[in-house]
Amino acid sequence: MIKQNIKQLEERSIYILREANMKFKNVAALWSMGKDSTTMLALARKAFLGKIPFPVIHIDNGIDFPETYTFREQLAKKWKLNLIVANSEIKPDSIGSACCGRNKPDTLKKVMKENGFDALIVSIRRDEHGIRSKERYMSPRDEKFRWNYKDQPAELWDDYASKLDEGGHVRVHPLLDWSEIDIWSYIKQEKIPVNPLYFSRNGFRYRSLGCLHCTVPVKSNAKSVDDIVKELETTKIEERSGRSMDKEAEYTMQRLRSLGYM
Amino acid sequence: MVEVRSITMLGHKDHGKSTLIGSILMLTNSVTNVRINEAKKYSKKLHRDFEPAFILDSFHEEREGGLTIDITRAEILYNKVAFSLIDVPGHEELIKNMISGASYANTALLLVSAKKDEGIRGQTKRHLFIAKMMGIDYLVVAVNKMDTVEYSKKAFDSIMDELTEFIMKIGFDKRNVSFVPISAYKGDNILKKSRDMPWYRGKPLLEAIYENSGKNASKDDSALRIVLQGVLNGRKNMVAGRIVRGHIKVGEKGTCIIPLDINVTVKSIEAGGRRVRSAHVGDSVALELNRNVNKDPRGAILCGEAYCPIARKSIRARVFVIGKLDGKLSIRFNGIEVGCNSIKINSQIDTTTGETIGSKNIKVLNAVDAEIVLESKIPAESFTETRELGRFTLYSGKEFSGIGIIG
Numbered sequence: 001m002i003k004q005n006i007k008q009l010e011e012r013s014i015y016i017l018r019e020a021n022m023k024f025k026n027v028a029a030l031w032s033m034g035k036d037s038t039t040m041l042a043l044a045r046k047a048f049l050g051k052i053p054f055p056v057i058h059i060d061n062g063i064d065f066p067e068t069y070t071f072r073e074q075l076a077k078k079w080k081l082n083l084i085v086a087n088s089e090i091k092p093d094s095i096g097s098a099c100c101g102r103n104k105p106d107t108l109k110k111v112m113k114e115n116g117f118d119a120l121i122v123s124i125r126r127d128e129h130g131i132r133s134k135e136r137y138m139s140p141r142d143e144k145f146r147w148n149y150k151d152q153p154a155e156l157w158d159d160y161a162s163k164l165d166e167g168g169h170v171r172v173h174p175l176l177d178w179s180e181i182d183i184w185s186y187i188k189q190e191k192i193p194v195n196p197l198y199f200s201r202n203g204f205r206y207r208s209l210g211c212l213h214c215t216v217p218v219k220s221n222a223k224s225v226d227d228i229v230k231e232l233e234t235t236k237i238e239e240r241s242g243r244s245m246d247k248e249a250e251y252t253m254q255r256l257r258s259l260g261y262m
Numbered sequence: 263m264v265e266v267r268s269i270t271m272l273g274h275k276d277h278g279k280s281t282l283i284g285s286i287l288m289l290t291n292s293v294t295n296v297r298i299n300e301a302k303k304y305s306k307k308l309h310r311d312f313e314p315a316f317i318l319d320s321f322h323e324e325r326e327g328g329l330t331i332d333i334t335r336a337e338i339l340y341n342k343v344a345f346s347l348i349d350v351p352g353h354e355e356l357i358k359n360m361i362s363g364a365s366y367a368n369t370a371l372l373l374v375s376a377k378k379d380e381g382i383r384g385q386t387k388r389h390l391f392i393a394k395m396m397g398i399d400y401l402v403v404a405v406n407k408m409d410t411v412e413y414s415k416k417a418f419d420s421i422m423d424e425l426t427e428f429i430m431k432i433g434f435d436k437r438n439v440s441f442v443p444i445s446a447y448k449g450d451n452i453l454k455k456s457r458d459m460p461w462y463r464g465k466p467l468l469e470a471i472y473e474n475s476g477k478n479a480s481k482d483d484s485a486l487r488i489v490l491q492g493v494l495n496g497r498k499n500m501v502a503g504r505i506v507r508g509h510i511k512v513g514e515k516g517t518c519i520i521p522l523d524i525n526v527t528v529k530s531i532e533a534g535g536r537r538v539r540s541a542h543v544g545d546s547v548a549l550e551l552n553r554n555v556n557k558d559p560r561g562a563i564l565c566g567e568a569y570c571p572i573a574r575k576s577i578r579a580r581v582f583v584i585g586k587l588d589g590k591l592s593i594r595f596n597g598i599e600v601g602c603n604s605i606k607i608n609s610q611i612d613t614t615t616g617e618t619i620g621s622k623n624i625k626v627l628n629a630v631d632a633e634i635v636l637e638s639k640i641p642a643e644s645f646t647e648t649r650e651l652g653r654f655t656l657y658s659g660k661e662f663s664g665i666g667i668i669g
Binding site for chain 1 (some may be wrong): 263264266273292294295296298305317320321323331332333334335337339344359361362365366424450491492494495502504532533534535544545546548560575594596597650653654655662665668
């Protein structure tokens, strides 16, 4: 995995976060308590001189790991986050894409509407998935959260998409350029707190975190942030190999994203 | 940590841009087996031989339709440099996506197919024209599909000769251009020299890209330009922006904000979340000023008084036309949108030939030289002086209608 110039990535992300906050009236960010969205929050603290000016939303289906909830409470207090916990229903029969594709976006739609958010910061990265690599830094979604990926707006020279339709919003992707190893190198450099589930226990660790039903750990002896950076320098295993929905039917990710999945 | 150089692909549809990136990813071991196997699986499903392009083309419309719809990037490591290869669509109707991709690069890799009935096309030249216009000065031309013409030197030479003439005509420096005969599909002359083309005496493709990229000089020592995004955290003496040229030190005298026409002194600088004594090109800074800024500074420039851009309403620009040039026109310039009072077109250029043609009937995908009068002043400079202050996007209502380079 290629380690990029972290300072350049940091400067660009700070620029995009400030741009989002100045361009839109009512911004919110999604926080899953995973490494990427937590890194995004660390960058936002830098962008806004220590205090994050927008609310952070956790779409909570009640089946995240206990460690994840503990981490949420600790960091929300430490960083004085304006945390919105939106409870999402979990139906016993829906797992994988059926769950992530419907229940969570439905809850998000409700929160967005209730609060009138016109921009949503989402911490996806280009290297995670072929479909995510096709995203813009700022990408409009219609009121039904649909992504018109066949006709995305031009994005050049720091001219980003504005909100287009009534009821729609713009997804903001400040971490699009970062790779997995960049994230961990930055966590190491900045001593960003992370969910303990990322570290190896009994020969396994979580490399990508979803909820209890759909996430499995991968073989690893990495017990610290340093170990993880070293592991990623040589690994040939895909980051999302422990996420069940990525392995379902063809083009699941494309379908999910076009319907509003994060 | 390594240096990253962004390279944009260029070229007519089906001349092999995505296939080449797929091949490069595999030859340099830059892609996981999962991704390769997934591409293999879908190639098989569509009853095709393995398509390396599927590693990049992830939408099902792209795979089934055999075209790239939108841009994506792939990173490879070569000679300790990370090359970010930006794949772009070759289709005419997707040119706004191609432009979006090319805007992030300073070097281009053009694909021209040597296959019978393919060769140099209008779109090949148009992509070159756009790239040069957008400030890309370094170019590698890969003459592709050499395996389909029995690796013929003659086929390669004829493409090289015809294209060299056009490349010179639109303003490239011949020393910054190199030609490499390749087969993206077979892997010839990509990482290593091909045994099938002993007549080729140049470097293999990746070496040619390495030698012909990343040469843009540092702008740290030139005159200061900070593009302002706005006031930060509602504090009127605190502005945020990005340094696009030069550097700034705390307490430096003689700085001003154009077009607000106020003089300021920077009392403190924050960059990367830290208090710093000075900040440099590329930094996103928060600047505490000695006074309040009462008008919105978004899109304004903080610079030295001695050498600063002049705020003006009237600009001369070359515009690459993507949509209509009538209706309610406006330009977007460093985060602000400014309406156009008038646009006067002086001449039109056919971007597939580089020739100036009559300006009566303006065609989409051509370029025009125009005089635009704006509703309010912007701190513009010529593109050659400061790139970030010499370019804009043009809209007709909400419709994207072109990009402009200020002369």
